[in-house]
Amino acid sequence: MGRLSSLAALFAVLAGAGPALGAEITHVASSGEPDSPFELSLAVRWERAARQGNITREFGENVGQPATGVVRDAPELKYSQLTNRIVSRLAVGLWRDLELRAELPYVLSDDTTWKDAADSASVSGLQSNGLTPDGLPCTTAPCPFFPVGATHFAGGALGDLQVGLAWAVLNERKETWVPTWVVSLDITAPTASRFDPAAGRLTASSWTAAPSFASSGKSKVGRKIWVYDLATALSRRMGAVEPYLRAHLAIPQRSSSTYSNCEHAAELAAMDPAQMSSLAVANCALPAWRSEALARPPLVYGMLFGTELVPYDDRASGQRFAFDLRIGADYVGRARWYNELTPAAGKLLATEPYLSLTGMLALNLRASRYVTLRAQGTFQHDVAHFLTGEPQGNVLNEIGVTGGDVNPNFDFRYDLPGRRFRLGDVLAYTVTVSGAITF
Numbered sequence: 001m002g003r004l005s006s007l008a009a010l011f012a013v014l015a016g017a018g019p020a021l022g023a024e025i026t027h028v029a030s031s032g033e034p035d036s037p038f039e040l041s042l043a044v045r046w047e048r049a050a051r052q053g054n055i056t057r058e059f060g061e062n063v064g065q066p067a068t069g070v071v072r073d074a075p076e077l078k079y080s081q082l083t084n085r086i087v088s089r090l091a092v093g094l095w096r097d098l099e100l101r102a103e104l105p106y107v108l109s110d111d112t113t114w115k116d117a118a119d120s121a122s123v124s125g126l127q128s129n130g131l132t133p134d135g136l137p138c139t140t141a142p143c144p145f146f147p148v149g150a151t152h153f154a155g156g157a158l159g160d161l162q163v164g165l166a167w168a169v170l171n172e173r174k175e176t177w178v179p180t181w182v183v184s185l186d187i188t189a190p191t192a193s194r195f196d197p198a199a200g201r202l203t204a205s206s207w208t209a210a211p212s213f214a215s216s217g218k219s220k221v222g223r224k225i226w227v228y229d230l231a232t233a234l235s236r237r238m239g240a241v242e243p244y245l246r247a248h249l250a251i252p253q254r255s256s257s258t259y260s261n262c263e264h265a266a267e268l269a270a271m272d273p274a275q276m277s278s279l280a281v282a283n284c285a286l287p288a289w290r291s292e293a294l295a296r297p298p299l300v301y302g303m304l305f306g307t308e309l310v311p312y313d314d315r316a317s318g319q320r321f322a323f324d325l326r327i328g329a330d331y332v333g334r335a336r337w338y339n340e341l342t343p344a345a346g347k348l349l350a351t352e353p354y355l356s357l358t359g360m361l362a363l364n365l366r367a368s369r370y371v372t373l374r375a376q377g378t379f380q381h382d383v384a385h386f387l388t389g390e391p392q393g394n395v396l397n398e399i400g401v402t403g404g405d406v407n408p409n410f411d412f413r414y415d416l417p418g419r420r421f422r423l424g425d426v427l428a429y430t431v432t433v434s435g436a437i438t439f
Helices: 002-017 261-270 280-284
Strands: 040-060 071-095 098-116 150-152 162-170 180-188 225-235 241-254 300-313 320-332 335-337 349-351 354-366 371-382 421-438
Touching (some): 071 421, 261 280, 300 354
Antiparallel strands (some): 040 071, 040 421, 098 150, 162 180, 180 225, 241 300, 300 320
């Protein structure tokens, strides 16, 4: 009973102590304060993310007795990706409750592997494919889609620079009867060198012999788009608990350097076996397709809910220990963009909209007002979605169009309904460790 009484007393003290430095998600660097004329924070974090899933392909039961014509999914590939990044972060208080921040990642490695699914031998069409992107027989059959059992290596390069502003419209440290409310805008600039998925494969001995499939020839990591991420977050300290929520909207914008499949249409169409439609070169130049055939990065919006559990918080010394628990979801819109098959296929692919669900547990330790440590584990699950499925014309999945009405990105091999690839059973785990020094 003595220990229980002591624990109850500790939480009672915390409940009456009022807010100290606040939740990590709504913390904003602030200058010009009576007790803090200037605030600057330098942080470094290491992220290790492992992602895996199963890739299936549609097939029709059009053979045998009876031939049902039902479209089913056949296991084709096991997909896995391992990423390691070091991210440097700077945050400075421009004035009271107004923060300027910047992040610059260095991608140590970003390696993707595709392996045959265990039971795909009887139905796989990857290696036994006999069609061209025009839907005609290959001159030399079979003509495989892309490498299986290979690893695509990327990294060893700086990522995109992100710069943002955050403003605490309300701050419960100053007005204890209100929650802390933060609004922010983060802009990701296309500073990283661009990843061209066809680079090195146009002059290679075969479509599968790209330099990036050897560890000595790593691909770049940039996507060459601007991203404007608008967000708002609320938190409120209630004794030893500090619940919060955050909502955001990420708006992409192409730059003049954003990759398009049309860039290499002539080379891709001339390869043997061909990797793009024979109509692609002419149609990419048509007014109707000049902009319609370009990349379409996805719009992303989402929300997360969480709480910090604070067993210890000393306002005088700045010391604080908290558990951070959260769940969230992002909706990723329809896109013609980089996806899990892009490095293998060598093209931007039509990706179906999907929901990405996340859960997180983190430990926050403020050893003092000057030193902060954080360890975080994140779990992510993406709802199953198609990785291919370009419309043949301007109408989604239209059939029978010809000539200049044909979408230059359309590929009979895997965009036609009944031949599309789907990603499912996606699980991702991210471990993050970070440290910050605040002046």
